[in-house]
Amino acid sequence: MRPVRIALLIAALGAVQAQAGVFDDEEARRQVTDLKIKTEARFDQQAKAQLDLASQIQRQAEEIARLRGQVETLNYELETAKKRQQDFYLDLDSRLRKYETPPAATASSDPAGNGTPANAKPAGEPAREGQEYEAALNQFKAAKYKEAAASFGGFVQKYPDSSLAPNAQYWLGNAWYAQHNCTKAIEAQSVVTTKYADSAKAPDAWLAIATCQQELGNPTGVKRSLETVIAKYPTSPAAESAKTRLKKK
Structure with a gap:
């Protein structure tokens, strides 16, 4: 078991x-x-x-x-807006040019009795001014901004007392702005606002300065420039533009 x-x-x-x-x-x-x-x-x-x-x-x-x-x-x-504004001013400038006439010669003769107006500019100078101004403007229209700046700069040096000098100085500033040189653009437009402060281009020059100041990051300067346009040129179209721009800030 x-x-x-x-x-x-x-x-x-x-x-x-x-x-x-x-x-x-x-x-x-x-x-x-x-x-x-x-x-x-x-x-x-x-x-x-x-x-x-x-x-x-x-x-x-x-x-x-x-x-x-x-x-x-x-x-x-x-x-596109800048181009339209530029074209508008160019067209306006060309239209105004048609209505501009050179200062009429006074009827007073020179002391010698030659019938030549006293203090008269040499014959043909207003025509040369117009031709040179138009040539510079055409360069700007063709987007030849460097050449236009040189031409407008030469014009204001050559004809500082011309009736076209404020316009030429203004477009000199725009030519610099078109080359993205806001510093020189402000310098040029500042001449318009001081030397030619009574011209029709002065309020537009202040607007151009404000635009450059904005691009340079200077909001205080922008506000001051726009307020200056409104204060000094209250009835100008530029003043209305300045008011609109101030409201957007």
Whole structure:
């Protein structure tokens, strides 16, 4: 009987070990499954975060593109407005030129009795002034701003007392502005506002100075220039423009 008992005991022990092995395998598989589920969940979470980030980046890119488009549109509208204003002043200047006449010679004769007006300019000088002024203006119209600046600068030096000198000085400032040189543009327009303060170009020169001051980042100067236009030339079209610009600040 003893060998049988021993055999049964060995068989029972083997069964227990086999059952323990089964339990160990199932536990291992369960842990592997749990780990797999957790890993997949983590990957899914990371993938969702990446998708959200990509979506956010896409929205920001679209917003940047939209803002860039708006900036380009505003720049185009600004340049168009500047061009229209420039064309308007050029056209107005040309129209006014048609109505300008050189000062008439006085009837008084020279002491010698030659019939020559006293203090008269040499014959043909007003015509030369007009030709030189028109040539400089045509250079400006053709966007030859460097040449126009030289021509207008030469004109005001040559004919400082001409009736066209304030206009030439004003367009000299615009020629510098067109070359993106606001410092020289302000210098030129300041001559209009001081030496030719009573001319029709003076209020426009103040507006041009304000524009340059704005581009140079001088808001105090801009406000002062616009207020000067309104105070000194209240009935001028430039004063209305100055009021509108002040309201926008």
